Amino acid sequence: MYRQTGFSMVQIWARSDTFAHAFFVLPISLWLIWRQRELLLSRTPEADLSVLPYMGGFGFLWFLGALASVNALTQLALVAMLVLTVPAVLGWHVTRAILFPLGFLFFSVPLGEFLMPQLMEWTANVTVFALRLTGIPVYREGLQFIISSGQWSVVEACSGIRYLIASMTVGALFSYLSFNSKKRQLLFFSLSILVPVVANWMRAYLIVMLGHLSGNKLAAGVDHLIYGWIFFGVVIFSMFIIGARWTESEPMPGHLAPLSFAPMTKISGLKTKLVTLTAATLVSLPHLALGAYEYSENKPTVTMPSSNSLSANWEIDREHFPVFKPDFKNPTAEVNSLYRNHDLSVGLYLGFYQHQTLSRKLVSSSNALVPSQDVHWTQVAVGTHSVGLGLRDITVKTSVLKQFLGQGGSNSERLLVWQFYWIGGFVTSNDYLAKGYAAFRRLTGRGDDSAVIIIYANDKKTEQTTHTLLSFLGDNYAAINSLLAMHANN
Numbered sequence: 001m002y003r004q005t006g007f008s009m010v011q012i013w014a015r016s017d018t019f020a021h022a023f024f025v026l027p028i029s030l031w032l033i034w035r036q037r038e039l040l041l042s043r044t045p046e047a048d049l050s051v052l053p054y055m056g057g058f059g060f061l062w063f064l065g066a067l068a069s070v071n072a073l074t075q076l077a078l079v080a081m082l083v084l085t086v087p088a089v090l091g092w093h094v095t096r097a098i099l100f101p102l103g104f105l106f107f108s109v110p111l112g113e114f115l116m117p118q119l120m121e122w123t124a125n126v127t128v129f130a131l132r133l134t135g136i137p138v139y140r141e142g143l144q145f146i147i148s149s150g151q152w153s154v155v156e157a158c159s160g161i162r163y164l165i166a167s168m169t170v171g172a173l174f175s176y177l178s179f180n181s182k183k184r185q186l187l188f189f190s191l192s193i194l195v196p197v198v199a200n201w202m203r204a205y206l207i208v209m210l211g212h213l214s215g216n217k218l219a220a221g222v223d224h225l226i227y228g229w230i231f232f233g234v235v236i237f238s239m240f241i242i243g244a245r246w247t248e249s250e251p252m253p254g255h256l257a258p259l260s261f262a263p264m265t266k267i268s269g270l271k272t273k274l275v276t277l278t279a280a281t282l283v284s285l286p287h288l289a290l291g292a293y294e295y296s297e298n299k300p301t302v303t304m305p306s307s308n309s310l311s312a313n314w315e316i317d318r319e320h321f322p323v324f325k326p327d328f329k330n331p332t333a334e335v336n337s338l339y340r341n342h343d344l345s346v347g348l349y350l351g352f353y354q355h356q357t358l359s360r361k362l363v364s365s366s367n368a369l370v371p372s373q374d375v376h377w378t379q380v381a382v383g384t385h386s387v388g389l390g391l392r393d394i395t396v397k398t399s400v401l402k403q404f405l406g407q408g409g410s411n412s413e414r415l416l417v418w419q420f421y422w423i424g425g426f427v428t429s430n431d432y433l434a435k436g437y438a439a440f441r442r443l444t445g446r447g448d449d450s451a452v453i454i455i456y457a458n459d460k461k462t463e464q465t466t467h468t469l470l471s472f473l474g475d476n477y478a479a480i481n482s483l484l485a486m487h488a489n490n
Helices: 003-015 017-035 037-041 049-067 071-090 092-108 113-134 161-178 182-213 223-244 269-296 431-443 462-488
Strands: 139-141 144-147 150-153 309-311 314-316 333-341 344-353 377-389 392-405 410-423 426-428 450-458
Touching: 003 017, 003 071, 017 037, 017 092, 017 161, 037 092, 049 071, 049 269, 049 431, 071 092, 071 269, 092 161, 113 144, 113 161, 113 182, 150 182, 161 182, 161 223, 182 223, 309 462, 314 462, 333 462, 344 462, 377 410, 377 462, 410 431, 410 462, 426 431, 450 462
Parallel strands: none
Antiparallel strands: 139 144, 144 150, 309 314, 314 333, 333 344, 344 450, 377 392, 392 410, 410 426, 410 450
């Protein structure tokens, strides 16, 4: 029943280097359980009814994640339900013997990419600080910075998320196998989080210095990634070498407890059958409920032609094409047009989503204003701004985009961009609130019709551009809301 959730995990492992290690998590977990086989033989299984509410809770969490098309929730809930099956059917007395191998399975869930923007920001901050401390003048704009020998930028590969997740996985395994003391295990695992973050900062700084001192003959192109992995490997290997000095001896798994050959306590067949049947029912209900919701929401998709005008003051500009298009994947319908009011020009992008799935959803890590590898635009600043819409104020996300032309990187244009979400008439710029409200609407039978609203204008003077965007939104939001609501009700 949950094969789609399982397949989605495997697909992420296969396409993302960040989570490629997850292919080894299940075999390692099975090996760790096999090491405890003699200890398990000495324990009597007994079904535990108290675990069932937790299985039901994670089943409901999976259901919410499926309604909101959140991979992380559905995948986390699936692994949790699988793990909880062990104490439910075999009891906690057995589960305690293999508690770490079961917990280790959670490293198979591809979580952590939400940390990437913060890690990139920290990397840029530390690198620029270290360069200035070295005596090298730096001009920084967002995640881009320029020194005398050239221009550098912090992209996803520089965030260190791959180092961090890999280090945490191996660090947890090393702690379990090498230490008996909970304090030592916790200390080493904490180091496996801290060390790769600091090592990535050092790596970024050293790569920039290597390029600077060599006239960009070294650490250019993919070389800096190769050097980065070598540096990371040396640091992490050194961490494990040091940790091995404090390894605590551990008795062999077969001698952890004496084997009992006395007659085992008779297992209650009725209780085991009752727990198994109830657990199977609990994990089946979310999937059956989702199928019922999807069947009730089965309706044709829509198209959304742009209107000639939104209000009397703003007319569509047919003489010019939009210079910018956000990178939102697979919208059901979209509008990307320029509107003009005398000498004022504003771009409007509407990305409308209906019948959202894992491959077509509004709030997703794959949706962005500008992809990191975009050759035309780069995001140099982010922020928020309070805007009045009718009787309420909302906070919109703001971004400054910079366009480059030619190999010399000459600046041709800057855009001030505002972004927020529309979910059935409710507006917010918070990703989590948008996801949660969309799931609530589906749960109450009102569908998942949602949209992203993005407006942008040439950013010559920030105050003047802000006033232009405020004017456009004030004049046209009612018409935009009506347009979206009309297509949502189709």
